[in-house]
Amino acid sequence: MVYTQSPLAIGLFITFVCFVLGLSFYLARRTSSAEGYYAAGGNIHWFTNGIAFAGDYLSAASFLGICGMIATAGYDGWMYSIGYLAGWVVALFLVAEPMKRLGKYTFTDALDSKFNSKSIQLCAAISTLLVSVFYLIPQMVGAGVLVQPLLGLPHWVGVCIVGVVVTIIVATAGMASTTYVQFFKGALLLIMSTVVVISVLTRGLSTAPENNGQPYHDFKSMTATANLEISEPGYSVVAGLDSAFAEAGFVKLANDGKESIWQLNKTDDGYTLEETLYVTEMADGTKLFNGSAKEEGAFFPVGHVKELRMDGQEVAATGAVGPLAYLSALKDSTIVLWGKKYIMDGANKLTVYYQKPTPGSRVLRPGLKFKVDNATGTQTFNFVSLMLALFCGTAALPHILIRYYTVPSQAAARKSTIVAIAAIGFFYILTLFLGMGAMTNGVINLTDNNMSAPLLALSFGVVLFAVISSLAFATVLGTVSGLIVAASGAVAHDLMDNFLGMNMSDTAKVRAGKIAAIVVGCIAIYLGIVFEGMNVSFLVGWAFAVAASANLPAILMLLFWSKTTGKGIAASIIVGLFTSLGLILISPDMWVRYGLLPQDAPISFNSPALISIPASIIALVVVSLMTQKDVPIVASESAGA
Amino acid sequence: MGHGPAVKLGKDNAAAYKTKLGVSMFIVYTIVYAIFVGINATKPKAMENIVMGQTAAVLWGFGLIAFALVLAVIYNHLCTKAEVKFNS
Incomplete structure (x- = not known):
């Protein structure tokens, strides 16, 4: 498809970037302490934090990837929405309040709260860094995809713009600016997606779809x-x-x-x-x-x-x-x-x-993308494993978990999660109409279905396209900001301050975080350029599987099994991390990317969660039982405590 | 060490009750989600059946999203009541 640049879209994009940069510089004046930088001072209102959760979570994968997948594969694309939303139930019922109770700046704090273990600090920080980087790559690639129709610039320029802007946002004011950017972006995304869906319903269905005044090609x-x-x-x-x-x-x-x-x-x-x-x-x-x-x-x-x-x-x-x-x-x-x-x-x-x-x-039922009709055992395994990863991944994503430290109380953590469920659930209902709207309105670019939602908006006129495209770009900006804060926290707080015992002052900790944010931002720019053309959803699936395998078993067993030890947690993270990564690297999908035949891959499935999550739990249980002398004598967080 | 909450939190006497409640609600939702995944994996054609004018798959999807929100609101209501009762 050939895209024509709209001055309105360019103007809106520049306005938005200027707005978020201005906000960051304003908030930077109030961010001198480590609490301010890593946890926005811990005094964000629960409603603001809830919408910011939605802003963090509704990344390029949700807005661009899911809508595109529904547009081409129907209900199977919506299965991602259902799985992602279900993951928030795990976050609310099991993780939200304990994370707030136990942690300070990073989820490593919560894991290590009882143990003061160097191995936990190192393993959890590595896990945070790897999951954040895996999640960063598709966001940066998404930025490159968007910038072409929006600004008429090549992929690498889009990646650089996002990298530079986000690094400035994070390096100036950390979690405070990230939170407010996410709040505005999340709210605008919900409002404007609702506008597009209302437009779709008002137009209704037709056998000769309209496309902004252009006739639909008559396929002979x-x-x-x-x-x-x-x-x-x-x-x-x-x-x-x-x-x-x-x-x-x-x-x-x-x-x-x-x-x-x-x-x-x-x-x-x-x-x-x-x-x-x-x-x-x-x-x-x-x-x-x-x-x-x-x-x-x-x-x-x-x-x-x-x-x-x-x-x-x-x-x-x-x-x-x-x-x-x-x-x-x-x-x-x-x-x-x-x-x-x-x-x-x-x-x-x-x-x-x-x-x-x-x-x-x-x-409008499953089976067009996922092989569930007359499926083989491996195909069923693949499907169930993916749905498990989606269910378990949300509550283990570092950039989601650190948002629990920005609110003042456990009740606020709980309430902000409920606001997030309401906002994200509503958005995921909208994705069904956005995707089906794109499927029936003659707007799908078959060579890149990621653009389905913005192109659906274009069928209603350039104004809606301009707003939606700018928002899509903002979506990438926001999610990348959260990920860079999480990654910089892992480096400066978990590795430098805790693991290496550098005992930094508050100011030094903030400076280290800012330098880490710049370094991670540069790495993200590099990877975003290197991975051009790689499927966005594919990489997000990796991040979910790795997070669910490396982080969630450790979090849940810490909370609900009193015999858990520090060495058990470290073993669980390492086994979950490397089992999931290893299985992904030898999967049939990766074999195709190596230029080999998928049937020659050592394993016949792509989604590792159904193996790597149990492996992580088994590692924790076995190592904990072998190291019972290390169990700390402190009040347990379990139900009976 | 830098552990501990970013802001000072008071003692929460309702924590044990809230944890039990959360686990119970998590189990309920997980069972429903597992049934949904199980039907999709083993009897996907059943999801094409028409119920109340929609495919069963669409109703399941809306139902799971709405059920999560309903459980969340009930959970918050009960937790708030417990916090008032145990912490005042």
Whole structure:
């Protein structure tokens, strides 16, 4: 797709960046102590903190990734929303108040509160750093993806802008500025997403979707005889039934010297041919889109309803509908989804996108992305393992856990989590309508579905697109800020002050945190550039699996098993961290990234949580039982305490 | 050492009650979530059944999100009551 830059979008983006920088410099004057820098003084109001939680949590993966996944895979994308939200139940019922009670600046403080153990300080700090960096990479890559349509700048410039702005935000005022930036961003994201959803419902469904005044491309259908004589005049066969194209279910035709690829569907007396979209990657790396350069705009946005039914009647458009009527009409209709196949055409690699008319009721239930229908044991294992990682990951993310130290009391920690559940739950309901709206409004860019939500907004006009795109960029800014605070806390507070015993003064601790933030920011910029083109959701999945495996068993066993020892916690973190990382590195998905065949990978599943979480718990239990003489004689945090 | 809360916290006599309540509610939600994952993993076609005009999958999704919020509000109400009772 070809994007046109909007001066309004650029203006809004610059305004927002100036606003957050101004806020940071203002708050910096009040941030001289370590409490101020790492925990915003511990006096943030619970409602503000709750919305800031939402701002932290609704990262590029939620806003861009989930909407894009729903737009192309329906309900399976929404499963991420459900899993992410369920994770907050773990945070509220098990983690929120004890974390507030036990910790000071970082989650390492809470883990180490009973033990004063060097091994816990080192292991937990390493875990915080690794999880934060894994979470940082997709955010930075997301920034690079966004900056192209927004500002017309290359990927690396977007990564640098985010890196520099965020490092300034964090290095000036730490958690205070991060909290207020997250609060504004979280609130604006909820409001503007609601506006887009109301616009989607007001427009309703149609078989000929509007796209900001541009007509939807009319995908052609033709018939052919069994010998491939085409019904439409002017078309000639370039690669027919005896070619590699036909083996994959396609033929290549030419019309007026322009080549096109068509999907073959066998009928009783020949074939029907359906128009496809395709990307050609030539040996020298040049890419053509539908046979033309990208700038020619021949690669059309897609997404439409083929047969629209409402209240049992086939209609051309529904008009304005309520949310339940919208989903009900989708369920009764036939929606055109898009499949993808690869074909080698000489030295050229072709990616062919073809139409897959699918009943709406099938789209609105699981199974289009996850292999759950007639699944093998491994496929079921993969699915359950992913849902476990989503459920357990939230309450173990360092940048989420440190937000419990910004409020004044345990009750405030609890209440802010409830506000977060309400705000995030509401947003995740909106994602279903945003995703399904993109799926049926002709806005999906098949080569990059991450842009589905902003492009849906563009179909309602450039103003909404400008606001949504700036917000999407702000989403990245906010989440990266929180992650850099968490990572800098791990370096300055956990490693330098506690583990190395440098006994720094308050001022030195803040200075160390700021220097750490700058270093981590530079690393994030580098990784964001190196990982260009890598799937955002894939990397976020890593972060969740690693956090759930390394951190959550340690937190929960500390709270609920009185025989837990410091060495047991350290063992649990190390086993969880390296088991999950190791399994990811030898998974079939990684084998593809190494340029190898996925079936040659040593293991046949991609999601490690179902193995690495139990392994982490077993390590904790075994090592704790072996080191019982180390159990501290202090009041337990368990229920019976 | 730098451990301990960033702000001074008073003694919370309701902590044990709140912990028990939290664990109970966590178990309830986890069972419901596990059933949802189990149905999706073993009988995904059942999620296509139409209930109250929507697919069962959509109702399960809305239900799980709403259930989390309802449990959270009940939990907060009971915790606040316990804090008033035990800490005053």
